[in-house]
Amino acid sequence: MPIHADIVVLPGDGIGTEIVAATLPVLETVARRHGHTFAFHEHDIGGIAIDRHGVPLPAATLQAAQKADAVLLGAVGGPKWSDPNAKVRPEQGLLAIRKGLGLFANLRPVRPHPAALGASPIKSELLEGVDIVVVRELTGGIYFGDKTRSDSDATDLCRYTVAEVERVVRSAAQLARQRRGHLTSVDKANVLETSRLWRDVTNRVMREEFPDVTLEHQLVDSMAMHLLSKPRAYDVIVTENMFGDILTDEASMLAGSLGLLASASLGTGKVGIYEPIHGSAPDIAGKGIANPYATILSAAMLLRHSLGLEAEAAAVEAAVSAALDAKVFTADLAAPGKAVTTTQAAQTVIERLA
Numbered sequence: 001m002p003i004h005a006d007i008v009v010l011p012g013d014g015i016g017t018e019i020v021a022a023t024l025p026v027l028e029t030v031a032r033r034h035g036h037t038f039a040f041h042e043h044d045i046g047g048i049a050i051d052r053h054g055v056p057l058p059a060a061t062l063q064a065a066q067k068a069d070a071v072l073l074g075a076v077g078g079p080k081w082s083d084p085n086a087k088v089r090p091e092q093g094l095l096a097i098r099k100g101l102g103l104f105a106n107l108r109p110v111r112p113h114p115a116a117l118g119a120s121p122i123k124s125e126l127l128e129g130v131d132i133v134v135v136r137e138l139t140g141g142i143y144f145g146d147k148t149r150s151d152s153d154a155t156d157l158c159r160y161t162v163a164e165v166e167r168v169v170r171s172a173a174q175l176a177r178q179r180r181g182h183l184t185s186v187d188k189a190n191v192l193e194t195s196r197l198w199r200d201v202t203n204r205v206m207r208e209e210f211p212d213v214t215l216e217h218q219l220v221d222s223m224a225m226h227l228l229s230k231p232r233a234y235d236v237i238v239t240e241n242m243f244g245d246i247l248t249d250e251a252s253m254l255a256g257s258l259g260l261l262a263s264a265s266l267g268t269g270k271v272g273i274y275e276p277i278h279g280s281a282p283d284i285a286g287k288g289i290a291n292p293y294a295t296i297l298s299a300a301m302l303l304r305h306s307l308g309l310e311a312e313a314a315a316v317e318a319a320v321s322a323a324l325d326a327k328v329f330t331a332d333l334a335a336p337g338k339a340v341t342t343t344q345a346a347q348t349v350i351e352r353l354a
């Protein structure tokens, strides 16, 4: 059944504009092949929004996102707006839109592709068959607690409510149930009170509602090690906001490049934000060499989670997989002298789709 979808497009800063520009034709190709109509509505977020509107999340951007079926986002931030004493920062725009849309569950799949195993610093035999989804809590914790700053000290408050832990653990457990039935909850319960609450709530939710899903707890420091030493042992990992931020950059090394990891930020409604987990990469911005695959794979998650187009999502994922099989690599993955541009990589995906 052909559908119509309104997609808010937020390229943001740095390579964000390039990877989003490369991804839209992929979505257009999907629409054309299946008779869907996708309307793209572009808005500002991050540093570009500070420059144009004085704020990192203009009201028009948030309102458009609230009305949309889905949001495709590139990246925010850059040296131009990185003065440590600046009152407004691009990153605040990203945090505010996640919070404003109530997107508390951030899904970050980690599935190393056979053709990219050589790019990982981890031994290939440890990587074969690795298939993990990290569910990162996205609208609570130390990211959103009160902050203070004086000449002599600074504080960041980390707070979690029972309800915040319950809902993200439920999302993760439902996902684990559809997969291999194994959930690893990561905390620092030997030190942090918020982690002890996290662990208690997780134990109760899992006992009462998901007795069929195996639950394991890991402390975040040893998890950081196990993720590299035995990544095949994990199925779904659920954790709080900051631990999830750190562990997923680490996990990207299993896949060989930060440029391969997609994400979906979901709440209770249909709208979600779909963005690569990498940042705006100011060092390579404007050169047309950034890896677009993470954004294209995020667009696939958009098709699946917000638009309910599972076959189309799978087709995009298969096309990226085919491009990787053919070793069509941007500079982050390519052997010296073999790199393609952002546009060429995206074009290859489009050809494989057609």
Ligand code: IPM
Residues within 6 Å of the ligand: 076, 077, 091, 094, 095, 245, 277, 279
């Ligand atoms: C991410 C990013 C953001 C985060 C930054 C840009 C605020 O690192 O999406 O992982 O820390 O959540």
Ligand code: MN
Residues within 6 Å of the ligand: 245, 246, 249, 277
């Ligand atoms: Mn991050």
